[in-house]
Amino acid sequence: MVHFLVVTEDVLQSLDQLGTIQNQVLRGREQRVELIRTTVPRPSNDASTSAGVRTVVVDNADRFHAGRPAGNYGPPACLFNRALGLLDYRLRPLDDDISEPAPPILMRMVHQLMTTAARSYSSEDDRGTYGIVPHAINADDPPFVVVEVKNEAGPEGDASLQAGLSYTHIVTAPQFKALRRQSNYPVILCGFTGNLLEISVAIYTDGMYCDLLFSERLHLGFHSAKNVLRLSRALTATRKAIADLTAFYAQLKAVPGAPPQASIAHLFPSPLKIPSYTGFVPSLTFTHRLTRSGEAVLLAASEGERRSGIYLATMPWRSSNIDEETTAPSSPRDTHTDSVEVVVKFTERYHPEAHRILAAEHLAPALHVCVPVCGDLFMVVMERVHGEMAWEAADRQELLPYRIYEDIKRAIALLHSHDLVFGDLRTPNIMVVPGGSGLDDGPRGMLVDFDWVGTHGRGRYPASLDEGLPDWATSSIQRDGIMDKAHDVAMLGQFKEQCHQA
Template identity: 45%
Template sequence: MPDTKYFVYFPHPLYPADITFKVPHGSKRMLSSLLRDALQDRLNMSFASHFDPTDFTFYKLNDLAINPIATLLERTGEWLCEHREEAGRKLLRSQDVGTIFPEGIDIQNVHLLLVTPLILKNLDDTRELEVDVREAMLEREEKTSHIRRLLPTPSDGVSSAGVPKVVNNHNDCFHAGRPDDNYGPPVALFNPTLGLLAYHLRHIDSDIPMIEPSDDDCLKTHGFMVEALSSSDNEEARLSCIAISLNALFCGWHLSWDKTISGSRSSGVFGGSPPFGILEVKSEAGLDGDASLRAGLSYAKMITDNADWLVRRRRDRSNCPAILISSMGDLLEIGIAVHTDGVHTDWIFSERLRLGFYRNENVLRIARVFKAVQIAVQDLSKFYANIDTKPHVDSAVSHLFPSPLTVPTYEGSVPSLTFTHRMGRHSGLLYLYHMPFKLTKLRRSGLYTAILSKPSGADDAPDQELDVVVKFTAEYNAEAHRILADAGLAPALHACVPVCDRLFMVVMDWVEGETLETFKRQGERVPYSVYADVKTAIELLHQHDLVFGDLRPSNIQCVCTSGGAESSDHWRTVLIDFDWAGINGRSFYPPVLDEPQRCWAPDTVQPRGLMQKEHDLKMLEPLKKLCHPNLDDA
C-alpha cells in the first residue's frame, strides 16, 4: 500500500504555506512528531521561519477544497470563522494521525490546518483593518530582511570605511540621528520602560527616591569609575579590567561576556536569551571604532535574525525595546532602541567619568544612572517573559505606534487612545506603515490619528468614540489652543499631557478640510471669510497678551461643508499649530527656522527673536492676498 499524504495548510496572513505529512501505511505517527519532521525538512524552510512551535493548534478539515489555490487563504479564513468552535475540530498534538480520518481522506481537500494565535487574531479584525494590518506586517518583515541584508557587521560598520556607509548609504533603515534629518519620534515614546529610563536619566540630579542608590551601590560604582579611569593596552585588557566591577553592578542582569549573537560578537549582552541589552567596550573613545554605534548595529543584527524563532515571535508582538551601554575609556553612554519602521536608537546619557574634587557628587550621579538602568532591566525582563509565554492579545500592529508614559510628577487624567495611523506633518497623508517613495521625511512626523474613548455620562450607555489627532511635540501652548478652541477657531483640545521623554502629547479633534497651503499651491483663492476668521483668532489671542507667531498657510485649516472655493456660506477656519505661541514681549521664536518659515515673514520672524503682536498683524497681510476680495468693501 502506498504512503498516505496529508495536506496540511498554514494560513498565516502574510506567509501562508502548505506542507505534507507522509505516513507509511499501517504506521502510527503523532501529529507533533510529523510536525517536528516537517520543521527539519529543508524544503519547508520558509514555513519554519514564520512558525512558532510553542503556540499552535491543529484543526481537522477534509471538507475544504485545495483548488483554486489562489483563494485558499481567504476560504480558510472563512472556514475558521464558521467552524473553529465546533466539537471535534481541534486536535491534540499527541493524537495519532491514523485515527483522525477513519473513513479515509479526499486527496483534493485540505486535511489539517495549523493555526497560531496571530492567525486567529487576524480573523477577529474587521476586513478593512485586516488588509491594512496585513500590508503593514508584510512591509515590516520585508524591511527587516532589507536591514539585515544591507547593514554591515558591527565590526565593519564602525571602521573608518564603514561609518560613512552606515550614515550615508543605509539611513533608510538605521536611524541614529545621522545625517541630521535621519530620525523619527523619540524612542522613549514606544515603550513605557524606556520612557521611564529616559526620564530618570534626564533628571539624574533630581532627588528621585526610586533611583536613589544604596551604600553598596555607591561603593561598587566608585570601583567601576576607578577602573574606567585607568588605561589599557587593548580592548581585551580593558574588558578584563572593568569586568569584575561591572559584574558586581549588573548582578541579576544575566550578563554574559564576549558573546556572539546572531552572528555578531559583542563585548557583553544581558537580559537572558535572546538578550535585550547590549554592552560594548572600547579601550578608549576614538580608538577601534565607536562603541555606541557598534551597540546599535549589534542590536539591528540581533532583532533582524530570522533564524531564531523567539526573536521572530518578539518582533511579531513588540517593537523589541532594548537598552544599549557603551564604555569607551572614561566615556560612559546609555542608549535605548526599538524596531518600528526601521531600527531607531537614542543615546539618553553621555558623560566623561571623573572623580577628583567632586568625586562624591560624581559617584552619586553614576550610581543613580546604574540604578535607573537596573530598574529598566527588571521591567523589560517581565515584559519579555510576558510576550514570550502568553497568547498575543493586542492588535498585530499596536507596537508600531507610541505607548507613551506620562511623567511621574503628572497628576492629571490621561486620555484612553487607540492609535490607527501615522500622519504627514503638512500633507495630511495617512499611512499605517508604508512611507511613499521620496516622502521619507514623514518618518520625522510626530502626528498620529487615533480613536479617543470617553465616558458617555450614562450608566448603561457605551463610551463615546471620537476621531482625534495626536501630536507629540517638545513645546506647546495649551492655553492659546484652548482660548481659540472655546471660540470655535481651533480644534477641540482634549488633552495636553507631559510624557517621557521631554514631550507633550496633544490630543485634539480631527477636523476635515484642507490647509490654506493646499489652495495656495493649487493657485486657488478661498473666501474672504477665511481671512476674517484668522483675523478674529489673532485678535482674541492678543486680548490675552499672546502671540501666535507662526501664521503660515500650512497652519490654517479651511473647512467647507458644502459648495466650493467660490462660496463662503459654509466655510470656517481653524488654527492648528500652537508650538510657537507665546507671551507678547517675553517669549522668543525658535533659534532654528526652516527656509519656508523665513521666507513667509522675513521682516518679522527672526531666529531667537522676541515675539511681538505686531508680527502677527504683519503676517496677516500676505494671507489676505490668498482670499477673494471682501464683497462688503465693493
C-alpha cells in the same frame, strides 16, 4: 482517500482569509527585515572606519535611524515602551534632590568603575580584564541589553553606533520573528568609548530607532563626590529599567505565540504620563500615522513620514472632556462604536490655553487634553477636523476665499487680546475646513498648531528656528528672539496675499 496539506505560517498568512490590513502590514514589515539584515553593516567588521560609518548613516539612512544625517529620526523610542519612558524620566533630574538615594554598595562599585575607566589600556580585551567587558549582551532570551566597548576614541569606531548595529542584527534575526509580531523589541544600549559612557534606548518598528539618553565622561576630579553620585543615580535608573524590561518580556512569554488576531499596536506609541501628573488621561487606540498633508499611513515610507509625531487614534466618547457643541461639523461621533476619532500630537512645547481660547470660537479644533508624558514631551489630543491645509491651495496656485483670511485675522486678534503671540503663522498651520449646508456656511479657517505660542514681550521663539526661510523675511523673527504681536501682524499680511480680496 484523505489528503493532508502541510503549510507554513508564511503560506497561511498569504491566504485571502488572513489578508487583513494588519496582516498585510506585518508581512510588509517582515519583507523589509531581510533587506535590513543583509544591507545594514555589522558593527566591528564594517563600521569601524570612516567609510564604514558613511555606509551606515548615508547608504542605510532609510533603515537605520539614529539621528545621522540630521533629519534621520522618528518620535522618541521612549514613547513606544513604558520601561523606556520611565528610564528617560528618571535620567533627567540626576542633579536634583532625589528622595530615593542610590545604595551605598552601588556607589562603591560606581567609584571603582570610574577609576577603572579612567586608566589607559593596550586593547579592549585588556580593558575587559579590569571589569569593563566588551561586546556583551544580557543572558536573557531575548537579549534586551547590548553593551559595546571601544578601547579609545579614534579609528576603532563609535561604541554607541556599534551597539545600535548589534541590536539591528539581533532584532532582525530569524529566531525572533514571532517576537517582532508581538512587540517593537525595546532595548537598552550601552556604549563605552575610553572613559565615555553613553546610555541609549532603541525600538524596531519599520526600522531601528535609537535615542541617546545619557552621556558622561567618567571623571572624578575635584567634584568626585558629585560625579560618583550622578553616575550612581544614572545606573540606578538603568537597573530599574532592566527590571521593568524583564517583566515586560516575561509577560510576552506568558502569551503562547502570536496573538490570535494580528495586532499592529506595537507599531504605535504607548505613552506614559509623568508620575507627578494627576489630571485626565484618555484611553487611546492608535490606528494610523498622519503625514504633513493629513494622509493616514500605517508604516512610514519617507523621511518626512518617519519624523512626524502626529497620529490618528480612537477613544471612547465617554473619555472626552469636551461638549459636542464645541466640535466642528466635519468631525461627527461614530455612533456605531460610541467612539470618537482624534488627532494625537507629540511635541516638546505647547500652549493648551491658547488652543482652548480659539476652540471655544470654532477657530481651532476642540482640545480634549494636553498631557505631559515621559520623554519630556506633551501629548496633545484634539478633535479630528476634515479639510485641507492652506499650503495645498498655494501648491495648486489657487487663492483662498477671503473668509479664510477673516477667520485667521479674528483668531490672531483674539489671542492678542489675551496678550499672546501665535508665532508661527505659516500656511502649514492654517486649515481650511468645509462649512455647513447653509447659504452662509462656506469654508472656514482654523489654526491648528500651538507649539510656539508665547506671552507678548516675554515668550521666545525656538532656538532651532530657520531664519533663512522666506516666511520670516518681513517679520524680523529671530532664533530665540522675544515674541511680539507685530510679528503676527506682519505674517498675517503675507497670508492675506494668498487669499482673494474682499
